[in-house]
Amino acid sequence: MRWSKLFIPTLREDPADAEVISHKLLVRAGYIRQLGAGIYNYLFLAQRSINKIIAIIRQEMDAIGAQEMYLPGLNPAEVWQESGRWDVMGQNMFRLKDRFQRDLCLGMTHEEVMTAIARGELRSYKQLPQIWYQIQTKFRDEPRPKSGLLRVRQFIMKDSYTFDMDAGGLDRAYDLHYQAYCKIFDRCGLEYTSVEAHSGSMGGSQSREFMVRCEAGEDYVVLGPKSGYSANLEMAVSNPVPAAAPDPDGELAPEEFHTPGRKTIAEVAAFTGLPETSQIKSLVMTSDGKPALCLLRGDHQLSETKLTGVLGAGEVRPAHPEEIRDWFGAGAGSLGPVGVSNMRVLADTALQGRRNMICGANRDDYHLRNVTPGKDFQCQWADLRQVAAGETHRETGETLEVHKTVEIGHIFKLGYKYSESMGLRVLDESGKEVTPIMGSYGIGVERILSSAVELYHDKDGIVLPAAIAPFDVVVTPVNNADAAQREAAGRIYAECKAAGLDALLDDRDERPGVKFKDADLIGIPYRITVGKKLAGGQVELVERKGKKSQDVAVDGAAEAVRGMVAL
RNA sequence: CGGGGCGUAGCGCAGCCUGGUAGCGCACCUGCCUUGGGCGCAGGGGGUCGUGAGUUCGAAUCUCGCCGCCCCGACCA
Known part of the structure; x- marks a missing residue:
C-alpha cells in the first residue's frame, strides 16, 4: 500500500490523558483513538494488527478441532437468569430494555448462550466431545476503565467452550486449549507465564491464567523461578517470614492498656515498641449481611478471594464504621476477638501457635496484651493471608517474587455449573440421561496488542513482533x-x-x-x-x-x- | 461510590487570580526553498472558550447546576 493514500494519523506529542506506555504509543502511532471512557476506535493500523492476531488464533483453534461460530452480543435476560448470573454479575453487566420493557443485556461472556445452543441440539454421547468458539465483542461496565486498551468496556475476545461426557474428556479439552494457547502466544511473539488462578464468577474447579509481566498490569502473580511455582496472588500460598520478635513466655492473662489515639497497626507498634508481627490484626468483613471477624498477623494482608472461599458466600465487603460500632461498641482501630460471640471468628493459620499477642480491646483507645489464640478466644483456622514478596515457597523454601501482570488468556474447567443449571442432558451408551461437563477458555485480543507494546518498545516508538505488526x-x-x-x-x-x-x-x-x-x-x-x-x-x-x-x-x-x- | 485534577483550533498548551472584541507551538492550506532523522522563509484558513442558568453595561475569566475525560482511593481500621 502507498503511505500517501493511507490514514495513519501519527502525533508528535503524547496525548494528555494517557498514562501507560502502550496507551501513549498506540495513540501517537495512529493505531487508536478514544471515543469515550474505555471505548476506543481501532483505526487502520490497529485493525491490521488485530486481524493478524485473530488469524493466528483461528489457525490454532481450528488445529485442535474447534468450530467457529458467531453468537449475539445482545442477550435476552432469561438465559442469564437461568444460570443465576443475572444477579451475580451486578453492576459490571450492561443492561437495557427493549421497546416492550423486556430486559436485555450486552454479553460479558457466552457460557449461557453456548449452553442454550447445546441443550437444544445435543442429544447423544455420540455427538460429544464438542469444541465451539467465537471471536466476538464483549461488553463490561468496568467501574474504572483505564490504561488505554488494557482495561476497557468493549473489547474483542476469543472465547471457546467444550462439552464432554466426563472429567477425563474435560481434562483432554483443557489440555488441548493449554497447548493451543501456548502456540498462539508464542506465535504472537509474547513473553508470558501461566499461573494457577481463581475462577471468580465463572464457577468451576481448575483454571490457569496466561499473564504478561509489565508495569501497567493490574493483576499480581507470585513466582518461584527455581521451583517453577506460579500462581495468581489470589490463590498463592507461602510460608510467612518469621515474627520479628519472640512471644513473651508463660501463661499470661490478657491485660487492658490505654492506647490513646493509636488506631493503626503501625501506630500501636510504635506506641508499644513491639513489631507489627506481635499484633493481631482484626478486620470486620460482611457477606450476605452477616459479619465475620478476620484475624491476621499485624503485618499480613487479608485475601478477600480466600475469605470468600472460606465463607462460601457471595460478595464480601468490609463492614461500614456504623456497623462496626453496632457490633463491637468500639470503633475500628480498637477491635479484637476477645469476648466476641455474636459472629464467626476466623483466624489465619499464621497465628497458630502464637501466644501473648496484642490486639484491640473492643473499647475505644484501649488494647489488650497477652492474648493467646485458642486460650483467650476461640476461632476457626483458615488460610486468609495474601502472599507478599519475600515470603518463601512451602516446599523448597525458595524466596517468592510478586510481579504485576496483564491477563491475556484464561482457561477454566467449568464443571457442571451451566450444563446443570440450564438443563443440558444427553443420553449415554446405556440410554441413561447424563449431564455433560464443560470448560471455557478466553483470550483478550486487544490485550495481546497492548501487552506486546508494553513489552516491546523503545524511545522511538513501538517495536512489534513481525507476526502481529500491521x-x-x-x-x-x-x-x-x-x-x-x-x-x-x-x-x-x-x-x-x-x-x-x-x-x-x-x-x-x-x-x-x-x-x-x-x-x-x-x-x-x-x-x-x-x-x-x-x-x-x-x-x-x-x-x-x-x-x-x-x-x-x-x-x-x-x-x-x-x-x-x-x- | 469517595477524593483530586482537567475541559480554550485537529493535537499539546497559555490566557482566568485582577471581567473589556482569544493567543502560542505543532499540524493543515498556498508559494518558494530543501531532501539521510520530525528542514527554512513568506503568506493564509480554522475556535458557539464542554453545557445551561445567574451576576454585570460587558463573562473564556466571577457564581451555581449539569455533562464529559483523566488520576488516586474504594480491605488492612
Missing part, C-alpha cells in the same frame, strides 16, 4: 522526487508484495527524517531505505528492533526481508 516492511525512498530512487523503491515494493510480504511504500513527499520517525513510531519490523547508495546498486535494510542496518543489493532486497520475516 506491515512486515516499509520501503522508503529518501527523496521521492528523485526519479531513480522512486523507481527503485517502487520495484522493490512490488517484489516484496510478490514475495508474500505485507509491504508499505512510503511515497509521501516528506523529508527523510519525517518518514524515518513515522516508520519507527508505528513499529514496522523492517525498513528498506533507498538513498544515495542506489548509485552503487545498494539499498539499506534496517531492522526496527535494535536498529541494525545492512547494505543489500537492490535486486536481493525483497528476498532478504522475506528471509528475515520467516513467514
Whole structure:
C-alpha cells in the first residue's frame, strides 16, 4: 500500500490523558483513538494488527478441532437468569430494555448462550466431545476503565467452550486449549507465564491464567523461578517470614492498656515498641449481611478471594464504621476477638501457635496484651493471608517474587455449573440421561496488542513482533522526487508484495527524517531505505528492533526481508 | 461510590487570580526553498472558550447546576 493514500494519523506529542506506555504509543502511532471512557476506535493500523492476531488464533483453534461460530452480543435476560448470573454479575453487566420493557443485556461472556445452543441440539454421547468458539465483542461496565486498551468496556475476545461426557474428556479439552494457547502466544511473539488462578464468577474447579509481566498490569502473580511455582496472588500460598520478635513466655492473662489515639497497626507498634508481627490484626468483613471477624498477623494482608472461599458466600465487603460500632461498641482501630460471640471468628493459620499477642480491646483507645489464640478466644483456622514478596515457597523454601501482570488468556474447567443449571442432558451408551461437563477458555485480543507494546518498545516508538505488526516492511525512498530512487523503491515494493510480504511504500513527499520517525513510531519490523547508495546498486535494510542496518543489493532486497520475516 | 485534577483550533498548551472584541507551538492550506532523522522563509484558513442558568453595561475569566475525560482511593481500621 502507498503511505500517501493511507490514514495513519501519527502525533508528535503524547496525548494528555494517557498514562501507560502502550496507551501513549498506540495513540501517537495512529493505531487508536478514544471515543469515550474505555471505548476506543481501532483505526487502520490497529485493525491490521488485530486481524493478524485473530488469524493466528483461528489457525490454532481450528488445529485442535474447534468450530467457529458467531453468537449475539445482545442477550435476552432469561438465559442469564437461568444460570443465576443475572444477579451475580451486578453492576459490571450492561443492561437495557427493549421497546416492550423486556430486559436485555450486552454479553460479558457466552457460557449461557453456548449452553442454550447445546441443550437444544445435543442429544447423544455420540455427538460429544464438542469444541465451539467465537471471536466476538464483549461488553463490561468496568467501574474504572483505564490504561488505554488494557482495561476497557468493549473489547474483542476469543472465547471457546467444550462439552464432554466426563472429567477425563474435560481434562483432554483443557489440555488441548493449554497447548493451543501456548502456540498462539508464542506465535504472537509474547513473553508470558501461566499461573494457577481463581475462577471468580465463572464457577468451576481448575483454571490457569496466561499473564504478561509489565508495569501497567493490574493483576499480581507470585513466582518461584527455581521451583517453577506460579500462581495468581489470589490463590498463592507461602510460608510467612518469621515474627520479628519472640512471644513473651508463660501463661499470661490478657491485660487492658490505654492506647490513646493509636488506631493503626503501625501506630500501636510504635506506641508499644513491639513489631507489627506481635499484633493481631482484626478486620470486620460482611457477606450476605452477616459479619465475620478476620484475624491476621499485624503485618499480613487479608485475601478477600480466600475469605470468600472460606465463607462460601457471595460478595464480601468490609463492614461500614456504623456497623462496626453496632457490633463491637468500639470503633475500628480498637477491635479484637476477645469476648466476641455474636459472629464467626476466623483466624489465619499464621497465628497458630502464637501466644501473648496484642490486639484491640473492643473499647475505644484501649488494647489488650497477652492474648493467646485458642486460650483467650476461640476461632476457626483458615488460610486468609495474601502472599507478599519475600515470603518463601512451602516446599523448597525458595524466596517468592510478586510481579504485576496483564491477563491475556484464561482457561477454566467449568464443571457442571451451566450444563446443570440450564438443563443440558444427553443420553449415554446405556440410554441413561447424563449431564455433560464443560470448560471455557478466553483470550483478550486487544490485550495481546497492548501487552506486546508494553513489552516491546523503545524511545522511538513501538517495536512489534513481525507476526502481529500491521506491515512486515516499509520501503522508503529518501527523496521521492528523485526519479531513480522512486523507481527503485517502487520495484522493490512490488517484489516484496510478490514475495508474500505485507509491504508499505512510503511515497509521501516528506523529508527523510519525517518518514524515518513515522516508520519507527508505528513499529514496522523492517525498513528498506533507498538513498544515495542506489548509485552503487545498494539499498539499506534496517531492522526496527535494535536498529541494525545492512547494505543489500537492490535486486536481493525483497528476498532478504522475506528471509528475515520467516513467514 | 469517595477524593483530586482537567475541559480554550485537529493535537499539546497559555490566557482566568485582577471581567473589556482569544493567543502560542505543532499540524493543515498556498508559494518558494530543501531532501539521510520530525528542514527554512513568506503568506493564509480554522475556535458557539464542554453545557445551561445567574451576576454585570460587558463573562473564556466571577457564581451555581449539569455533562464529559483523566488520576488516586474504594480491605488492612
